[in-house]
Amino acid sequence: MGLKKELFNQKVVPLPNFPRNSRKSQVNYTDLFPPVKDQGYCGACWAFTSVSLLEYISRKNNGSDFYSEQCLIDCDMGDGGCEGGWPGNGLAYVRDYGISDGSTYVYKAYNDTCMKDEFPSIFTIDDVCTYDIDGDEEKLRQLVNIKPVIACIGTTDGFTSYSRGIFYDKLCPSNAVDHAVTIVGYGSDGKGKDYWIIRNSWGENWGMKGYGLMARNRKNHCGIASYPIVVC
Numbered sequence: 001m002g003l004k005k006e007l008f009n010q011k012v013v014p015l016p017n018f019p020r021n022s023r024k025s026q027v028n029y030t031d032l033f034p035p036v037k038d039q040g041y042c043g044a045c046w047a048f049t050s051v052s053l054l055e056y057i058s059r060k061n062n063g064s065d066f067y068s069e070q071c072l073i074d075c076d077m078g079d080g081g082c083e084g085g086w087p088g089n090g091l092a093y094v095r096d097y098g099i100s101d102g103s104t105y106v107y108k109a110y111n112d113t114c115m116k117d118e119f120p121s122i123f124t125i126d127d128v129c130t131y132d133i134d135g136d137e138e139k140l141r142q143l144v145n146i147k148p149v150i151a152c153i154g155t156t157d158g159f160t161s162y163s164r165g166i167f168y169d170k171l172c173p174s175n176a177v178d179h180a181v182t183i184v185g186y187g188s189d190g191k192g193k194d195y196w197i198i199r200n201s202w203g204e205n206w207g208m209k210g211y212g213l214m215a216r217n218r219k220n221h222c223g224i225a226s227y228p229i230v231v232c
Helices: 045-060 069-075 087-097 137-146
Strands: 012-014 121-123 128-132 149-153 179-188 194-199 211-215 229-231
Touching: 045 069, 045 087, 045 149, 045 179, 045 229, 069 087, 087 128, 087 149, 087 229, 137 149, 137 179
Parallel strands: 012 128
Antiparallel strands: 128 229, 149 179, 149 229, 179 194, 194 211
């Protein structure tokens, strides 16, 4: 885990008007991501979700770059390293300063001295957006139609031990977020139950090789539609 809502300081902007010509039954971007990584005992879900969007952009453009979570942990002073952070801050750091190569500035799972001078930036972004959708999952679906989205969620013991199927826990809080995941698609099962496809950062032993399905259209279950963050 490692999400700290108190560090959230980005401007929230209205969702753009998307064309309403798409009632897709499913979207799945998983093929455009590298294997799921493991944050270990470092509370850096905020850094891993930030990097996941960058690596998606690289692969969408026929690249294969890996970017450095450790760079964000060590150098992003707007966040708390392994003590937690906010994905929007991490992406704002990439916008302002860029991010290093993850194959050279390797992950250590602990806070260390910033080494961005030794490992220069290889990638940057134009901007980061947090959208005001007030828990509306249909608006979130419209956004996921366009690109993967970072979601800030509440978790329970059931989420921690999840292995397969569509995760739903009536005890999962929608107003007390403590973890960040990447929404990489959505769909419905054969019984008509809707789900989000999420990419976690707890290694491939969690869920289905690091991915999971979370209940969709269940009144903003776990707060999944509360703070959608994207590269914009």
